[in-house]
Amino acid sequence: MKDLLRTQDLCRADVELLLDTAADFATNPLRSNAALANKSVAIYMTKPSTRTRLSSETAIAHLGGTPIFIRGDELQLGRGETIADTARIISGYCSALIIRTFAQSDVNELGANASIPVINALTDDDHPTQLLADWLTIRERFGKDITGRKFVYLGDGNNISHAWLIMGAIMGAHVVAATPTGAWAPDPRVVESAKRIAAASGGKVEVLHDPEAAAKDASVLYTDVWMSMGDSQDQRDEKVLALSPFSVTENLISLTQKDSVFMHCLPAHRGEEVEASVIDGTKSLIWREAYHRRTTIQSLLYHLLRGDLKGSSH
């Protein structure tokens, strides 16, 4: 496996390896501090980022490498140079490329034309590195035996909901996306892929439109912003109205298992997708989850550059 372009590029063994090493990096961040010695990693972002940018830069530093951060408007790509030419040029200087942008097809094209590993750091369709941090956080809390547990995402059927369903399916989990019907439901092609993966892994994938039924007996309630980067502000009122029933409230939490937790990829909007008392309450794992963005990206860079990941043709 050269690149991580989509969550579904990973097989379960890859995820287990990445989480084991990330757990190690959590206690011993400088364990492999020469792995990227004398190497540079480019981070190219056409959308804002707090966690992904900073965790990537610190992960690279902890591995002994040099991050080169490039904003969307700083490359000749914005002036018509092709993605293929850009990929070849960056491959000549750097050891890996981390990219955050809008179209998944642009990330795929970079991967196809770069000779170095390309890592998807969020597109409109997916956010694979986020889900590595999420699953390490889940594993720390519940251990490896997740039999009988239900992992529920509530809100917009966006990039995070897609990655949630696919990663849950890979891990053999019972995963649910509770979303409105229609425009803000997850992409049916992603749901189909998740169901296919779950059929082989022993997992279960459900898309529900009733937030209370989804929350009942859940181990995790997870949510994300209602307006994603790049979403049209013209649709805001209509979208907020449709998503309101999926807000993670104390009432929804009261329906979950006793040992349930709340998760959020962040940034959060208290009073919209989650009540302040929930995200700032005792069940919330958001700080540990955000911390693991660094440990998991560090692990991903480490293993991808060593060629340790098998990948999957899900």
Ligand code: CP
């Ligand atoms: N969760 C996440 O990707 O955060 P940033 O947008 O701040 O990188």
Ligand code: NVA
């Ligand atoms: N769905 C959000 C995730 C932010 C990490 C977005 O794409 O803006």
